[in-house]
Amino acid sequence: MGVVRGQEVAEALRSRTAVRLFIYKMEERPLDLDSLSYITDHTGFYGTIKNSPADFAVTEIDVTGQLVTKGCTDVNEELQTQHNTEENFKKTRLCPSTAEAEMKDKLVRDICEAVLEKVDNVFEDQDLPECEADLYNVVNTLLSLDVQESLTKFACSVRSAFESKVSGDDQCELSLGLFPDKSARASIHSAVRQTFPFLLTFTRSPEVLVKPNLDYQELSLLTSEEEADKFFTFLDAKVNSSRFTFQPDVCKEHRKSVHHFISKKFGKLVETKSFSEKSTDGLQKVCITVRFRERKRQRSEENPDIFTAFTLEKENLETLEAIGYLASSLGVLPSDFSYAGIKDKKAITYQSVVVKKVTPERLRGAEVLFKKKGMRIYNIHPTSQHLHLGQLTGNHFTIVVRDVKCHAGDMSEDLENRVEEAVCNVKNRGFINYYGPQRFGKGRNVQSHEIGLALLKEEMAQAIKLFFTPEDGDDPVNKAKKYFFQTEDIKGTLPLMPAYKVRERMLLRALNRYGISDDGCIRGWLSIPHSMRIFYIHAYCSKVWNEAASYRIATYGSKAVEGDLIFHNQDTSETSSLSDRVHIVTAAEEEEGVYSIHQVVLPMPGHSIKYPTNQVGQWYREALASAGLQSCKFRVGTLQLNIPGCYRHIIKYPHNLICEPIIEIDKQSLEKDSEHATSQKPTLKLSFQLDSSCYATVCLREMMKCNF
Structure with a gap:
């Protein structure tokens, strides 16, 4: 195992006493990767990156x-391709026998015809879109034959109970299966409710279930089942500008009961009115008409x-x-x-x-x-x-490494072998999955994680001071920060701050309005988007994670040991919480080698995570206490920030890593002697893919044994 720290520090880290020393040393200088461990022990090589933006190309993978x-x-072409792919999938998927398929087809057609007939009766005067194919595709594609049959039997039993005036059992449920896709769940909800208005669909994580609709039963006791069917079909369809009218009712008390029921159950969605008209026989008849609340719907439609x-x-x-x-x-x-x-x-x-x-x-x-x-x-x-x-999914990188040579003090003359060894090692053993330096900013005086720590400690004025601390340099941004830092003249600072510095200007405008008291500073931070506020706290948590990962590798090496955390990457249909999917390695599992290092995770600090039960867990406690966060709940209510924490794999691997040498002639040498230009600059072109939240500079650091 290669470690960049000195032997004295590496040995000291194995004791609890050294944990405090390590924390102190990490706090007393700007954060970088110089003092963090490596996982591989090859020598590496020297080179420079980002000599120009064109040398570092990043393409997102969706x-x-x-x-x-x-x-x-x-x-349109893309949508057509997607449609063709779906059709091919349907044709090639494993299908039931012909007899079963025909039975399923007939069942679905019968259901859809019944629903369409019901919809036509409810919306006699409305222009409806063609929906038969949609209903058919939803039921036929998303529900298996067995589930459809179970749903039909369940519906029949509920209908029978309602007809016999038996009180519905709200605890009686039927699962329709797991549907991780949100749009598929929405389609199932709509299709089932339109088909069986007396059933209520609901979601439990990705699972869709049905149960008796007790509101339906209550309405059917006031009206008829036929009217209850039509009303709930109308309610679920939500057709624009549609209305539903109950049968004429001569009893005022009964009409009052219907009005009260609909207002109590669905008053936010619809409104009711009684209309009186004379029939052909001259008698006065009163009907209840229900319509969707126009004001809310119009606002939604006018400003979608x-x-x-x-x-x-x-x-x-x-x-x-x-x-x-x-x-x-x-x-x-x-x-x-x-x-x-x-x-x-x-x-x-x-x-x-x-x-x-x-x-x-x-x-x-x-x-x-x-x-x-x-x-x-x-x-x-x-x-x-x-x-x-x-x-x-991740990012694809194409990186040019220039001025490639052996490290100072490396006596080897075989640069090609050094490069090949480094590339093979990282391919096979991966790299420690540190957060890259861009996570923390390039400031020498103040970095993002320091602002995040102040916010976690709810030291709002201190966070503002750190945010506006100038760096060395005479650019417009630093000039504005220096002026603010020296004078606290907010009005004078605003015109100095460049327009593209959106966060800085938002904060300045808020401070100008509310002042620089504690309350004014809180309002200042609230003036910038949530994603920007929480960025600083994530930077601090990332710093802690980096140091924990380095300590973990320095202490236990590259195998899974007792007390480590293993993240079980279960299917997305699992309903368990994140921490329920984290397993603590036992002594027996360490002895048997059940898990490997690439399965080990470390937590990002937060209020909903587990810590390792070995020395690494103690390290976390010491580190947070050293920063004054021993009682931190990782919730900053005044800034509407909630930090539950997460888990991150210690080791990651590059995918499809390709290394190609590029020979570039030194232009200066060429200008001096165009006939005998022999001076060349060895250059490498690296191409690889990384999973999301992995940093190319960290992968290169492991490969080259350089910090960038």
Whole structure:
């Protein structure tokens, strides 16, 4: 095992006393990776990266495993391809026997015909979309024959109980199966409720279940089952501007009971009115009409959420900085943008982004503004929802390593062997899955994790002070920070702060309005989006994780030992909580070698995680206490921040790692002697993929034994 720390520190870390010493040493200087352990013991080699943004290309891999590239995609063609794929799947899937298939087909057709007839009767005067095929496909595709038969029997038993006036058993349930896909669950809910209005569907994690609809039973005692059927079909369909009218009712008290029932159960959704009219025989008849509340529905329809997805190419820009430019150009808030992950600054990157409240046409119209800031957008198309952080499979990297040579003091003259050894080691043994330096910022005076610690301790004024602490340099941002730091003149600082520094300007405007008291500082932090606020706390938790991982490898090496945590990557259909899926390695399991190091995880601090039960768990307790967080609940209510914690694998592996040498002639040598230019700069081109939340610089650190 190779460790970059000195032998004295490595030995000292094995004792509890040294834990405090280690924490102190880690706290007394800016955070970097210099003092953290390695998992492999090869020598490595020297080289430089990010000599220019073009030397470091990052392409996001979406949840379907496809690269997010700049190549324009015809959306209609894509949808057609998706449709064809689904059709081929249906044709090639394992099917029941012909007799069973015919029985299933007939059952589904009968169900759909009954529903359509019922819908036609309910909405006699409404223009309805063609829904027979939709109902048929939902029931036929998503529910197996056995489940359909069980559902029909269950429905018959509930109907019989209702007809016999027996009180419904709300505890009686039937499972329709597990449906991890949200849209599939929604389709099942709608199809079953339209088919059987006297049943209620609900979700328990990804499982869809049905039970008797006791509201239906209550209404059927006031009216008839036929009217109850039609009313609940009307209610579930939610057809725009539709109305439902009960049969004429001469009894005022009875009408009052119906009004009261509907208002009590569904008053937020619908409203009722009694209308009086004369019949053909001259008698006065009163009917109850139900309609959806127009005000809420109109507001929703007049201002629907508009989402536009696109591929963002940026060069030499931070992701949040790029979002700030986009927001400023489009006249929307940075919080209206969503993305799956933060990408490197000094690089050319491609990633998926979704913007809210901006149409595709408007986005295309602003393209020329983005190009001036080193950004381009591609694949613009409407979408139905925003993105979530982590909603990606990983990233593909193409990296050029220049000025490749052996490390200083390495007497080997076989550079090629050094490179081959390093690449093979990382392929086979992986790398310690540290958070990369970009997680913490490049500040020398203040880094993101220090601001996060102040926020966790609810030292809001201190967090503001750290946030505006200037770095060395005379650029406009540092000039503005220096002015604020020296004068606390908020009004004077605002015009000095560049427009693209969105977070800084948001905070300054809030402080100008509310002052720099504790309450004003809280309001200042609340003025920036939640994702930006929690970023700083995540930075601190990431720092703790890095140091814990280094301590774990230095203490126990590269095997799973007693007290380690193992994350069981169960199917998404499991209903257990995250910590329930974490297993603590026993002494017997360590002895038998049941688990390997790549299965071991360490927790990111939070309120809902387990800690290892070996010395690493003690290390966490000592580290948090040293930072003044011994009683921290990892909830900052004043800032609406909740930090449950998570688990992260200690070891990760690059996928499809390819290393190619590139020979580049030294241009200066060529200019001096064009005929005898022999000076060459060894250069490598590395191509590989990493899982989400893994850092290419950390993988290269393990490979090259260099810090970047």
